[in-house]
Amino acid sequence: MHGGRTTPALQYSEQHNDQQLIRLFRAGDESAAADLYGRYYKGLVYFARRIVEHAGEAEDIAQDTMVKLFHKRNDFEQLSEIKSFLYISVRNACFNYLKARDRHALSHRELLYLTPEGEESADLEMLKSRVLAEIYQEVSTLPAHCGEVFRLLFIHKLTTAQAAEKLGLSPQTVLNQKARAIKLLRYRLSEKGFLALLLLMKML
Numbered sequence: 001m002h003g004g005r006t007t008p009a010l011q012y013s014e015q016h017n018d019q020q021l022i023r024l025f026r027a028g029d030e031s032a033a034a035d036l037y038g039r040y041y042k043g044l045v046y047f048a049r050r051i052v053e054h055a056g057e058a059e060d061i062a063q064d065t066m067v068k069l070f071h072k073r074n075d076f077e078q079l080s081e082i083k084s085f086l087y088i089s090v091r092n093a094c095f096n097y098l099k100a101r102d103r104h105a106l107s108h109r110e111l112l113y114l115t116p117e118g119e120e121s122a123d124l125e126m127l128k129s130r131v132l133a134e135i136y137q138e139v140s141t142l143p144a145h146c147g148e149v150f151r152l153l154f155i156h157k158l159t160t161a162q163a164a165e166k167l168g169l170s171p172q173t174v175l176n177q178k179a180r181a182i183k184l185l186r187y188r189l190s191e192k193g194f195l196a197l198l199l200l201m202k203m204l
Contacts, residue, residue, distance in 0.1 A: 018079045025073050033073075036082065037066055042136045044090050051094040061093045138188050139181075146181040149174055 024032035041062055048058035065086055076082045139147050145167070152163040153174075160178075164171045 022077065022079060022082075026076070028073070033070055036069070038137065040083070040086055041066060044086055047087060048090050048094050051091065052097055057097055061090055061097065065089045065093060134189060135185065138185055141188075142181055142184060145169075145173075145177045146184065149177040150181040150185075153178055 021032050021035055025036060044062035044065060045058050048061045049055055052058055052061070068089060069082065069086060072085075076085070139150055141147075142150065148167060149163060152158045152166060153160070158166065160171050160174050163169075164174045167174070169177075
């Protein structure tokens with residue numbers, strides 16, 4: 001399924017309130033579509049990756065689901081309906097992928113995400129994915145070195161030494177930029193009410 005497709009060039013812009021967003025999206029407005037893509041895509045990738053345990057497939061599933069959403073835009077009247085559609089569609093697509101790949105893995109994860117306890121697990125994953133989407137958005141607004149250091153260390157999982165070599169910086173400078181990035185992210189996310197959840201999840 002994964003073929004190295006390029007992610008659509010949609011830029012996140014939190015310029016619409018929820019009612020405007022739904023109205024414009026149903027009318028086919030590109031900025032509304034970009035807004036929805038920015039709000040949900042990264043979180044859907046995270047959610048899918050937790051199920052299929054494959055980064056490329058998770059990205060493909062998330063992209064396909066966003067495309068389906070755009071084609072069905074007239075079916076939705078509330079933002080909550082869009083969010084439910086996206087996560088349910090991604091979950092089902094993940095199960096279909098697992099079914100084709102490994103029936104044993106499918107049965108295990110179906111039990112995990114479809115039992116009552118699994119529903120709580122899925123809800124937690126959705127919360128995590130929402131926070132992750134906010135982090136990705138805020139990282140893109142960090143000062144150049146801060147943002148690059150954060151991406152290399154936390155997203156690409158490089159060591160401090162590897163990041164320093166890649167950026168041509170000293171390890172201490174990388175550590176300083178890492179600390180600055182985390183401080184800025186905590187401040188900005190706290191303003192949006194995400195700090196308590198971040199601390200609970202120990203993501204930073």
